[in-house]
Amino acid sequence: MRSMMEDRLLLWTFKRGSPDALRRVYEKYKNDLLKLAVALVTDVNTAEDVVQDVFVCFAQSAARIGITGDLRKYLVTCVANRIRNRRRDQQRHEAIGLDGAESLVCGFRRPEQWAILNEQLRLLSGALAQLPYEQREVVSLHTQGDLTFREIAAIQKAPINTVQGRYRYGMSKLRSLLNGELDNETGG
Amino acid sequence: MRPADNIKRFIDKAAVSTHPHADEAVLEAVLAAQRKATDKTSAATRPSLRSIAMRSPITTLAAAAVVVAAVVLFIGLWDKSAPAAYALDMTIEANQSVRWLHIKNFTIGHAEPREGWIEFGADGQARRARSQVPDWASPVEGAWVLAWKDDTVQRWTKKENRLMIAKAGNVREQLTAVLQELDPRQIVAHIADLEQRGQVEIVTEEPPDKTKPIVVTVTYLPGSDKPGRRKVLAVDPVTKLVNTIGLYEFQDGQYRQEGTIELREYNQPIDPKRFDLTSEAPPSAQRLDLSATNLGFPQGLLNDEQAATETVRAFFEALIDQDYEEAGRLIPIGTAALKEHFGKAKVLRIVSVGPATPTAQSQDKELTVPCTIEYEEDGKKATITLQGIRVGELPQQPGRWIIQTLGD
Numbered sequence: 001m002r003s004m005m006e007d008r009l010l011l012w013t014f015k016r017g018s019p020d021a022l023r024r025v026y027e028k029y030k031n032d033l034l035k036l037a038v039a040l041v042t043d044v045n046t047a048e049d050v051v052q053d054v055f056v057c058f059a060q061s062a063a064r065i066g067i068t069g070d071l072r073k074y075l076v077t078c079v080a081n082r083i084r085n086r087r088r089d090q091q092r093h094e095a096i097g098l099d100g101a102e103s104l105v106c107g108f109r110r111p112e113q114w115a116i117l118n119e120q121l122r123l124l125s126g127a128l129a130q131l132p133y134e135q136r137e138v139v140s141l142h143t144q145g146d147l148t149f150r151e152i153a154a155i156q157k158a159p160i161n162t163v164q165g166r167y168r169y170g171m172s173k174l175r176s177l178l179n180g181e182l183d184n185e186t187g188g
Numbered sequence: 189m190r191p192a193d194n195i196k197r198f199i200d201k202a203a204v205s206t207h208p209h210a211d212e213a214v215l216e217a218v219l220a221a222q223r224k225a226t227d228k229t230s231a232a233t234r235p236s237l238r239s240i241a242m243r244s245p246i247t248t249l250a251a252a253a254v255v256v257a258a259v260v261l262f263i264g265l266w267d268k269s270a271p272a273a274y275a276l277d278m279t280i281e282a283n284q285s286v287r288w289l290h291i292k293n294f295t296i297g298h299a300e301p302r303e304g305w306i307e308f309g310a311d312g313q314a315r316r317a318r319s320q321v322p323d324w325a326s327p328v329e330g331a332w333v334l335a336w337k338d339d340t341v342q343r344w345t346k347k348e349n350r351l352m353i354a355k356a357g358n359v360r361e362q363l364t365a366v367l368q369e370l371d372p373r374q375i376v377a378h379i380a381d382l383e384q385r386g387q388v389e390i391v392t393e394e395p396p397d398k399t400k401p402i403v404v405t406v407t408y409l410p411g412s413d414k415p416g417r418r419k420v421l422a423v424d425p426v427t428k429l430v431n432t433i434g435l436y437e438f439q440d441g442q443y444r445q446e447g448t449i450e451l452r453e454y455n456q457p458i459d460p461k462r463f464d465l466t467s468e469a470p471p472s473a474q475r476l477d478l479s480a481t482n483l484g485f486p487q488g489l490l491n492d493e494q495a496a497t498e499t500v501r502a503f504f505e506a507l508i509d510q511d512y513e514e515a516g517r518l519i520p521i522g523t524a525a526l527k528e529h530f531g532k533a534k535v536l537r538i539v540s541v542g543p544a545t546p547t548a549q550s551q552d553k554e555l556t557v558p559c560t561i562e563y564e565e566d567g568k569k570a571t572i573t574l575q576g577i578r579v580g581e582l583p584q585q586p587g588r589w590i591i592q593t594l595g596d
């Protein structure tokens with residue numbers, strides 16, 4: 001169960017340099033963040049890089065991070081922002097003809113694949129990949145990240161009505177794309 | 189089932205798990221990043237200053253931290269062996285006339301220094317003092333200022349906009365002890381003693397150009413208490429007072445400078461207002477008077493273990509009643525801060541509390557009390573066990589106990 005009380009205590013102890021607190025934050029949120037990242041970038045390797053980078057930066061941020069607020073939403077927003085930055089950088093690189101010029105991870109490579117996706121996530125990821133990014137982001141951050149439309153509007157720097165519209169369009173298209181699978185769900 | 193529920197259910201079922209080996213490697217990379225960041229912070233804040241004691245919002249608000257900070261900062265500013273610079277007899281004489289002192293302690297890589305101001309009485313004893321620390325040296329709390337005069341220590345943390353007031357306790361004695369080590373007569377004797385025992389090498393260079401400073405180099409030799417350290421003192425050739433102390437450490441085959449202590453403003457009277465933060469802190473600052481008599485849990489006839497346990501129990505009972513004023517007497521961080529921190533969750537009951545055990549590695553009277561509570565948040569109930577609640581006596585108020593931290 002998600003616990004803000006536990007999160008506040010974790011943050012408290014994390015800020016005092018506790019590796020146990022960091023380990024607990026990692027264990028508690030790695031799967032949620034990986035799932036969100038897979039949904040947003042629709043590429044497992046990139047998603048892994050993003051999430052790992054978020055955790056590494058979080059580990060280095062004890063002095064800067066506040067002790068109040070929602071830890072989960074903080075991490076979710078970090079993932080979203082990092083992916084946004086990555087997309088922006090990629091677009092810039094493509095514009096000047098640089099391909100594969102970057103790795104987000106701080107000089108560290110995993111020995112093997114980190115995330116293991118179940119069948120539903122593979123299907124969801126494939127369907128989300130067909131949505132425009134802004135819609136994909138709203139749907140993912142709202143349904144998986146538990147962010148409010150107002151919070152998403154702040155990330156997208158867009159009016160809340162626009163965000164709600166993107167959500168409606170996104171969900172509608174997603175429903176259409178996953179139609180067969182949803183029938184199977186309903187059927188049992 | 190509605191289509192909207194249908195798709196959300198599908199999204200909920202979409203899940204990811206992780207490969208254990210990769211998981212372990214990623215976690216290790218994350219922990220390594222934390223260690224590296226911690227090491228960097230420690231280096232910046234000098235562990236010898238017991239910066240760790242200043243990192244917890246609660247610990248920092250304990251009056252003990254105020255007193256400790258008052259003393260260790262002075263130690264930090266004047267490393268006890270630094271006055272070894274006063275190896276010149278003429279400097280001994282010159283120092284007798286010092287009434288006011290302003291110290292700037294620069295660390296390589298940071299433009300803003302830690303600073304200290306001290307006013308001495310006619311008897312040579314410190315009467316008032318002030319120190320301030322910039323943001324870089326206090327990464328968690330941010331910049332803070334500490335002032336001591338009479339029997340009171342005040343501490344203002346700018347970022348939190350909080351002014352704490354506590355009884356000074358034995359600050360005077362501790363500061364005097366530190367200053368005794370700065371007494372040039374004792375220092376000269378000490379250096380001579382170290383030199384005789386072969387622990388330091390002292391080289392004095394007096395340039396022919398009498399406008400240039402006299403340079404006294406004190407090198408700590410292998411077998412001394414600070415091997416690999418060097419201090420280079422620049423002495424004013426006219427006043428014979430030390431103007432700067434360069435701090436060096438032997439690394440990679442050479443002495444590298446770590447910082448500089450500047451002592452340029454001798455005997456410039458210090459405005460008395462500098463030693464009173466009540467007018468310097470803005471009116472909006474939260475004021476916490478830790479010398480107030482109603483703080484803490486009264487021990488009465490309880491032994492220490494019982495008092496510590498009952499302090500924790502009383503704190504969570506206050507949270508159950510949502511009585512943040514009462515809770516704030518037991519964790520003196522202010523009612524508003526407590527409400528902000530704990531107000532979103534409703535503590536339902538104390539499942540278990542205690543037993544209290546002495547905190548390992550603590551030299552003070554401090555006990556650790558485990559506690560399990562049940563609480564409700566977002567309409568859901570859960571329990572949580574806090575293993576590291578530390579409870580201690582309120583400084584200067586024996587018999588009254590406060591919670592110093594809820595965990596490490």
